[in-house]
Amino acid sequence: MAFGFFKSRKERTSSEAPPAEEPLDETLPAELEPFQPEPAEGEIIWPDFPDDAPSEPEPPAAEPAPAAAPAKSSWTQRLKSGLSKTRTVLTTPVGELLGGHAKIDEALYEELETVLLSADVGVEATEYLLGALRGRVKRDKLTDSGQLRAALKDILSDLLAPLEQSLDTTTAKPFVIMLAGVNGAGKTTTIGKLAKRFQAEGKSVLLAAGDTFRAAAREQLTVWGDRNQVEVVGGQGNDPAAVIFDAVQSARARGIDIVLADTAGRLPTQLNLMEEIKKVRRVIQKADPTAPHEVLLVLDSNTGQNVLTQVKAFNDAVQVSGLVLTKLDGTAKGGTVAALAKRQPIPVRFIGIGEGLDDLQPFKVDEFVDALFGES
Ligand SMILES: Nc1nc2c(ncn2[C@@H]2O[C@H](COP(=O)(O)OP(=O)(O)OP(=O)(O)O)[C@@H](O)[C@H]2O)c(=O)[nH]1
Ligand SMILES: [Mg+2]
Numbered sequence: 482m483a484f485g486f487f488k489s490r491k492e493r494t495s496s497e498a499p500p501a502e503e504p505l506d507e508t509l510p511a512e513l514e515p516f517q518p519e520p521a522e523g524e525i526i527w528p529d530f531p532d533d534a535p536s537e538p539e540p541p542a543a544e545p546a547p548a549a550a551p552a553k554s555s556w557t558q559r560l561k562s563g564l565s566k567t568r569t570v571l572t573t574p575v576g577e578l579l580g581g582h583a584k585i586d587e588a589l590y591e592e593l594e595t596v597l598l599s600a601d602v603g604v605e606a607t608e609y610l611l612g613a614l615r616g617r618v619k620r621d622k623l624t625d626s627g628q629l630r631a632a633l634k635d636i637l638s639d640l641l642a643p644l645e646q647s648l649d650t651t652t653a654k655p656f657v658i659m660l661a662g663v664n665g666a667g668k669t670t671t672i673g674k675l676a677k678r679f680q681a682e683g684k685s686v687l688l689a690a691g692d693t694f695r696a697a698a699r700e701q702l703t704v705w706g707d708r709n710q711v712e713v714v715g716g717q718g719n720d721p722a723a724v725i726f727d728a729v730q731s732a733r734a735r736g737i738d739i740v741l742a743d744t745a746g747r748l749p750t751q752l753n754l755m756e757e758i759k760k761v762r763r764v765i766q767k768a769d770p771t772a773p774h775e776v777l778l779v780l781d782s783n784t785g786q787n788v789l790t791q792v793k794a795f796n797d798a799v800q801v802s803g804l805v806l807t808k809l810d811g812t813a814k815g816g817t818v819a820a821l822a823k824r825q826p827i828p829v830r831f832i833g834i835g836e837g838l839d840d841l842q843p844f845k846v847d848e849f850v851d852a853l854f855g856e857s
Pocket of ligand 2: 669692744746
């Protein structure tokens with residue numbers, strides 16, 4: 482029986498066998514034992530938070546407020562600093578570029594093209610943006626470099642607009658969210674951040690530790706877990722589909738609002754593992770025909786144009802309904818979002834701007850574009 486609370490890290494082996502050769506068992510749901518709810522126990526082990534995450538030891542959001550206001554006001558700062566590389570690439574050169582060009586000419590467009598490409602906007606989206614910019618310059622008879630900058634911001638905002646769609650978790654109960662992505666993209670960290678966020682909205686959350694292939698629990702957040710009563714369903718089972726199936730059943734039995742299902746990292750080229758994640762999705766559907774209600778693909782923003790390949794592969798496999806872009810606080814160049822918007826406009830539900838539990842924000846086009854241009 483795969484159901485159970487996370488074992489302590491000490492009890493788990495960090496070198497569990499890789500899943501690649503494991504046969505897929507399509508009959509799994511029928512074989513599952515009936516769900517037996519287990520009482521909530523005191524000790525809760527949280528998966529995969531780094532030992533040095535700055536905000537881990539901090540009190541939960543519910544703590545009285547002196548820390549809350551600065552955290553909120555620092556969001557723009559963090560986004561800005563997270564996007565600093567893009568801003569360096571995009572803003573400064575654009576500023577210099579426009580400052581150095583009295584008129585809008587071919588040389589300016591060429592330099593702009595280089596700037597956009599170096600910000601990871603990608604060939605396709607860069608061509609689109611420049612084409613639209615030329616059209617706008619002609620249509621509105623723009624001559625001033627300031628106008629050109631405003632026009633580029635406008636066009637970029639329009640391109641990104643379809644990606645801004647917040648996640649509505651009220652359409653089902655339990656609302657089942659499955660996370661997928663390549664190794665190290667930030668899936669497990671994002672689950673912790675989401676759990677905290679949903680709880681702050683007054684929702685009950687159950688976590689399904691569907692990454693059964695490696696020791697997922699890295700840091701024990703006992704105090705936080707106790708206070709917030711988040712359960713982690715997981716255990717010793719080798720079959721991630723079984724674990725998540727159990728979690729969905731459990732959540733339904735207990736009237737839980739949201740299930741967050743973790744999965745192991747996998748590369749699109751690992752066909753066996755891609756088959757396995759398809760199976761996870763199918764098995765979730767057997768537990769609840771309307772689920773999963775959201776399939777979140779977690780993307781490391783440092784990945785550059787390769788995110789396009791990841792989006793396509795995971796979307797083909799498990800029908801991705803939302804994206805999370807992590808690590809925008811690092812050296813990532815936020816232009817990737819424009820590439821995604823052009824090629825595969827799947828909503829970006831959240832962006833990750835740090836390793837801490839509070840470092841997750843909904844994707845807001847205006848803030849994002851302002852940050853990219855250093856204006857927020
Ligand atoms: N700076 C920064 N680091 C992040 C962010 N999100 C995740 N990380 C870090 O990225 C590393 C990998 O995160 P995990 O959550 O373990 O990634 P995962 O996708 O679950 O990894 P696997 O389970 O191995 O596939 C950890 O060190 C996280 O702290 C983010 O938004 N910003
Ligand atoms: Mg993980």
